Amino acid sequence: MDKKFAELSFEEIMKQNERRVHYHIHRLNVRDPHKEFYQEGLVAMWNAYEKYEPDKGPLATYFNYSIRNRMIDLMRKKARALRNDEVFIEEEKKKMDNGNRSCKDRLPLLDFSDIPVDDRSVWKHVRERLTDNQWKWVASFIILELPLKEIARREGVTVEAVKSWGKQARKKLRDAKLKEKLLALVEGA
Incomplete structure (x- = not known):
């Protein structure tokens, strides 16, 4: 670890580098009303701090890399969940349509299940x-x-x-x- 970072606690490093998280949120055009991306950025910073090897490069570069990639992963996860929700909703709509897919107004067929088909x-x-x-x-x-x-x-x-x-x-x-x-x-x- 860098000599100047070896003497500092994570809290001090976090205070010094907190703007990096905000920078990447802004740079990726993320709306973060629930502070999920902010929290993900702090976790990424913590993991980078713990895994940092000084001979592989500066800590600031590693912070940037870790924060940005964690946020991109979270964006992909949210997009995948949204797609899955849309597929589920579409399947439920098909069930409600009762097989009447070609009708533009999507009115379901009346249920004739109580009438015997073989009559x-x-x-x-x-x-x-x-x-x-x-x-x-x-x-x-x-x-x-x-x-x-x-x-x-x-x-x-x-x-x-x-x-x-x-x-x-x-x-x-x-x-x-x-x-x-x-x-x-x-x-x-």
Whole structure:
């Protein structure tokens, strides 16, 4: 350790070099309302003080290197956490959308889980409310669970056309009156 630093305690060295931490916070354009970066800079300074080897260079240079790199690491950690939060929020939104990803207003489909899927009379009633193309979408996408590309290939149309069929079918399936009729049909059977 430098002779002049060997006689000083860390508190004295910290007071002399505290401005380095503020310099790097400013230099990296960091907003630090909770003083996290300031604390990280002090910890980096402490670690540099403890690990310092005088034959490898001046202590001030080692302080600068340590403080700056610790702050960059903290910035990366915060950015990674923010990205992970955004991914989690997006996944939760998808769950709330109930699979209705192509609708711009993001209204969820009505929950038809209480209506038996294997009841032909229910599907017959749904079929009566839809056009031929809308029914093709329901039969292929909902009942058979085929991907849109496969439906488009089978029908000889574009994927966009199949999406359009689905959009129009969803509008009709969202109708609360339809659900009431279907429930009455199931309960009456």
